[in-house]
Amino acid sequence: MHAIASAIYRLALALWVGGMSVFTFVVTPVIFRTQTRDSAGKIVGALFPVYFRFCLGITIVALVARAASGRAFTGARQLAGTFLVVFCLAIVSYHTFGVAPRMAEVRETIVSMETTPEEDPARREFSRLHGLSMTLNLVVIVFGVVLILWYETFRS
Numbered sequence: 001m002h003a004i005a006s007a008i009y010r011l012a013l014a015l016w017v018g019g020m021s022v023f024t025f026v027v028t029p030v031i032f033r034t035q036t037r038d039s040a041g042k043i044v045g046a047l048f049p050v051y052f053r054f055c056l057g058i059t060i061v062a063l064v065a066r067a068a069s070g071r072a073f074t075g076a077r078q079l080a081g082t083f084l085v086v087f088c089l090a091i092v093s094y095h096t097f098g099v100a101p102r103m104a105e106v107r108e109t110i111v112s113m114e115t116t117p118e119e120d121p122a123r124r125e126f127s128r129l130h131g132l133s134m135t136l137n138l139v140v141i142v143f144g145v146v147l148i149l150w151y152e153t154f155r156s
Contacts, residue, residue, distance in 0.1 A: 009065035013148050103133060110123055
């Protein structure tokens, strides 16, 4: 069981970092390069709920597999790695159930990102939430990379 759980944990980390990175650094930029800003926003807005559920699900799988592998609580390094996964789960949960719905709500009040002035309160709030969203997303990707490197270095 430990070997299977360990393999699932490694796979979950790979999907976590790989999936988030492809969406963040490939899919989204291509959509915004090939579509108008308003069209791209609608497309990405439609993809976000799926993306956030994926992130939440894969983080949960990583945590469960880590615990099942027997490496979650056996030492200081293992505990630190488990804490990092739990911390990322908290970030992803906040992002999924707090930031993303609020962004969608604010976005609905903006008729057009192309014609609405940047000084508009809704546009400013959307920009603030977008910055927070991007930061949280990057933090989770970076911590996923840290977990992969940590696993390969310490097998923890």
